[in-house]
Amino acid sequence: MKHAAELPPIPVGLAAAPPSAAIEPGLRSRHAGVLRPLALGLARINRVVVAIGMVALLAASLVLTSSVVSRYFLKASTDWQDEAAVFCLVGATFMCAAFVQSIRGHVGIEAIASLLPRSIDRLRLALVDLLSLAFCSFFAWKSWTLLHEAWVDGQTTSSSWAPPLWIPYLLMSVGMTLLCLQILVQWIAACNRLRGATRSD
Numbered sequence: 001m002k003h004a005a006e007l008p009p010i011p012v013g014l015a016a017a018p019p020s021a022a023i024e025p026g027l028r029s030r031h032a033g034v035l036r037p038l039a040l041g042l043a044r045i046n047r048v049v050v051a052i053g054m055v056a057l058l059a060a061s062l063v064l065t066s067s068v069v070s071r072y073f074l075k076a077s078t079d080w081q082d083e084a085a086v087f088c089l090v091g092a093t094f095m096c097a098a099f100v101q102s103i104r105g106h107v108g109i110e111a112i113a114s115l116l117p118r119s120i121d122r123l124r125l126a127l128v129d130l131l132s133l134a135f136c137s138f139f140a141w142k143s144w145t146l147l148h149e150a151w152v153d154g155q156t157t158s159s160s161w162a163p164p165l166w167i168p169y170l171l172m173s174v175g176m177t178l179l180c181l182q183i184l185v186q187w188i189a190a191c192n193r194l195r196g197a198t199r200s201d
């Protein structure tokens with residue numbers, strides 16, 4: 001068993017992002033068609049978005065820190081600071097979801113995967129991706145409808161600052177759409193691997 005000092009470092013942030021040339025193994029063949037440039041385009045977009053997401057998280061932490069200081073020492077109202085931080089966090093969460101999916105970084109339970117044969121595990125991954133795609137597609141569709149309602153009705157938050165609600169809904173909609181595209185690419189790659197494994201058998 002390796003000591004903690006001997007374990008390889010785990011890439012974090014942009015270091016964990018796959019380079020533009022690295023795409024799903026199931027999309028490397030000449031039969032990948034339009035999905036190969038889509039996968040490459042998503043890889044580039046994800047790297048840009050995650051960099052912006054890091055800046056948004058930093059901005060949210062600075063805004064919240066100034067909010068605490070101004071409340072405690074100056075007894076000032078901090079409505080705008082709280083909502084600005086929430087908007088930054090919403091944007092970072094949803095816009096970076098496709099990047100996290102591209103490195104399979106979401107929390108998952110791997111106990112079953114280690115017990116299954118490789119062919120069954122490939123099928124499991126494809127089914128999980130398909131179910132995730134169905135759920136995220138519904139979420140994305142609902143986000144776009146909420147964005148449309150907020151834009152048409154001129155909806156704002158209930159605070160005295162009252163920023164327009166279409167801003168967080170736009171971040172949610174674009175982020176979930178990117179996530180759906182990323183899952184779609186990975187699902188088709190998983191299906192390609194399944195077909196390749198079936199032919200080899």
